[in-house]
Amino acid sequence: MKLKLFVGDSFRHKKRFLLVITGKGRNSKPNIHGEIKTINSEITRWLSDHFYRDKVQYISKALNKHGGTGAYYFFLKKL
Numbered sequence: 001m002k003l004k005l006f007v008g009d010s011f012r013h014k015k016r017f018l019l020v021i022t023g024k025g026r027n028s029k030p031n032i033h034g035e036i037k038t039i040n041s042e043i044t045r046w047l048s049d050h051f052y053r054d055k056v057q058y059i060s061k062a063l064n065k066h067g068g069t070g071a072y073y074f075f076l077k078k079l
Helices: 002-012 039-046
Strands: 017-021 056-061 071-076
Touching: 002 017, 002 071
Parallel strands: none
Antiparallel strands: 017 071, 056 071
C-alpha cells in the first residue's frame, strides 16, 4: 500500500509532518455490497494497524487551503 510506503519512508528520513491527500471520493462507485468505500472513509481503520501506531503520533483534518476534508495532516513520532 502506498500510504505505508510514504509513512515508512518519511519516518525513516525523520520527517515529522506530512500532508496526505485522500480526495473526497466524489467519483467513487458502490462496491458489490452497495457500499461506497473511499480512502477518506477507510483511513482511520487503516491507522489502527500496528505499523502506523509505532510511527504516527496523531492525525488531523487539513485546512481548506491544503485540501480540507479531502486531506489529513500526519504528525509522526520521533525515532
